[in-house]
Amino acid sequence: MKQKVLLIVPHQDDELFVGGGLLRSIAKGGAYETYVVYTTNGDFFPDEARVRLGEAERVLTEFAGMEKSHIFFLGYGDGWKDGGHIYHQEGDEPLVSMAGKTETYAPEGHSDYRYMRSGRHSAYRRADFKRDLKDVLAEVRADLLLVVDFDKHADHRAASLLVEECLGELFREDAFYRPLVLKRFAYDGVWKGRADFFELPRRATELAELSQTPYAAEEELRFAMPEDCASPYLLRNPFYRALRRHRTQEAWQKADEIINIDEVFFQRNTENLLYTAELSASSGNTEFLRDFKLFDCGDVTEKKLALKECGWKPAEEDLEKKVWIRFETPQTVGRIAAYALGNGGADRLEAVFSFDTGAEPVRMDITPDGKRNFCTFEPRERVREMTLRIGAWEGVVWGITELEILPPEEKGLPETLERLLFRGDSLEVTKMVKIRMRAEKAILSFKRKFSRWLPNSYTLRRYYPDAERRRVSVRHRVMYIVERLRAR
Numbered sequence: 001m002k003q004k005v006l007l008i009v010p011h012q013d014d015e016l017f018v019g020g021g022l023l024r025s026i027a028k029g030g031a032y033e034t035y036v037v038y039t040t041n042g043d044f045f046p047d048e049a050r051v052r053l054g055e056a057e058r059v060l061t062e063f064a065g066m067e068k069s070h071i072f073f074l075g076y077g078d079g080w081k082d083g084g085h086i087y088h089q090e091g092d093e094p095l096v097s098m099a100g101k102t103e104t105y106a107p108e109g110h111s112d113y114r115y116m117r118s119g120r121h122s123a124y125r126r127a128d129f130k131r132d133l134k135d136v137l138a139e140v141r142a143d144l145l146l147v148v149d150f151d152k153h154a155d156h157r158a159a160s161l162l163v164e165e166c167l168g169e170l171f172r173e174d175a176f177y178r179p180l181v182l183k184r185f186a187y188d189g190v191w192k193g194r195a196d197f198f199e200l201p202r203r204a205t206e207l208a209e210l211s212q213t214p215y216a217a218e219e220e221l222r223f224a225m226p227e228d229c230a231s232p233y234l235l236r237n238p239f240y241r242a243l244r245r246h247r248t249q250e251a252w253q254k255a256d257e258i259i260n261i262d263e264v265f266f267q268r269n270t271e272n273l274l275y276t277a278e279l280s281a282s283s284g285n286t287e288f289l290r291d292f293k294l295f296d297c298g299d300v301t302e303k304k305l306a307l308k309e310c311g312w313k314p315a316e317e318d319l320e321k322k323v324w325i326r327f328e329t330p331q332t333v334g335r336i337a338a339y340a341l342g343n344g345g346a347d348r349l350e351a352v353f354s355f356d357t358g359a360e361p362v363r364m365d366i367t368p369d370g371k372r373n374f375c376t377f378e379p380r381e382r383v384r385e386m387t388l389r390i391g392a393w394e395g396v397v398w399g400i401t402e403l404e405i406l407p408p409e410e411k412g413l414p415e416t417l418e419r420l421l422f423r424g425d426s427l428e429v430t431k432m433v434k435i436r437m438r439a440e441k442a443i444l445s446f447k448r449k450f451s452r453w454l455p456n457s458y459t460l461r462r463y464y465p466d467a468e469r470r471r472v473s474v475r476h477r478v479m480y481i482v483e484r485l486r487a488r
Helices: 014-029 046-063 113-118 126-140 154-173 238-245 251-258 286-290 431-453 457-463 474-487
Strands: 003-009 032-040 071-076 144-148 180-184 220-224 262-268 277-281 322-342 348-355 362-366 369-394 397-406
Touching: 003 014, 003 126, 003 154, 014 032, 014 046, 014 144, 014 220, 014 238, 014 251, 014 262, 032 046, 032 126, 032 154, 046 071, 046 238, 046 457, 071 113, 071 126, 113 126, 126 154, 144 154, 238 251, 251 431, 277 286, 286 397, 322 348, 322 362, 348 397, 362 369, 369 397, 431 474, 457 474
Parallel strands: 003 032, 003 144, 032 071, 144 180
Antiparallel strands: 180 262, 220 262, 277 322, 322 369, 322 397, 348 362, 348 369
């Protein structure tokens, strides 16, 4: 039987930024069935929702060979009228989207997920959003999850965090479900990437904001762009043609930033033995240690990360500062990973892990900078109980946000994915290649300039909401050009 891959993104065009070439490679390889779920209708501009969903279907069926029945639309709003976000919604009163909706829907010719499954719509409440997302994850039960990571867009942030929240619950409910989870930023290195498509020699993707994430450079998983999408000739590149399908977003204009010879993902470990363990502590909330969230956000709409309580932190008066871990069956432990948040710098934690077998304790220094702290040790076998004791707690430390107790051996990538890893650029740079790329760079530059002066009807209707829905008049086009000339 084929395995399943599920891509989870907020908007119609994000499938290319997050799934992109890897989704196409997987589909062409034939080892996986491909699925996609969009959390929003892309209806920030309400009239565009129907068109955007149609554009997405066309891209997925043509570019990734996906069946339409494998494309799910949760039907939530793309933007909220009160300026907040559904990720933070509380109480029974649903939010109102920019499209004026208070419950899930899909434009004509489509159906939202909840209505397809239950014959009713979901209210625009956080609990409903989470339930729908969790139900999709449980229904598809994908072997591989490709998920948008936490970047600069509020909808991306909400999807990233809520998927992690749902997975943390699913892992605790089902001891046999442990998919491979790969996350990718849609902005850094992609939508806000380096415009280097036409540079020679060709560059691998550069992430400019990696220091602000929980990841380190050595954790990058770089997958090669499919050979036809790595073509140096943009105009016949299938990825470029897919970008052009998203006419509402004019995504093609950033093709030289988006398309590269590789794509960078980060793997989230799902082998944590804590998911099936009993936890208790001398004080503090131990569920933060295994909720699969490395951090949580107090306001996804803020540009800077506004952290909220998201880690286990013992009370100041707690003299024990202990966590007790009890496994259902004896386990072999050989690796520990811990994430903690604080002011960084001189702040530090010292953790001591003890085992009921009498084996030598493991001591671990934890830097509270949000990054992974990792240690390996001689395997401790037949462990039924462990304790975590804080030996030192110095500086301003907000808590341990995730603790991973892991088996000795790391689970490698499946062979089907191992073969897709980026191993260097194979392009033979000839004089003809250079001439052709210079010509196509000039063509793209001309097209962009032309489009900025004579944009398509979708762009114009955003400037002039009173314009006719299907056809923008010459008067509006002239007005747009005159306004641009005045602005210069």
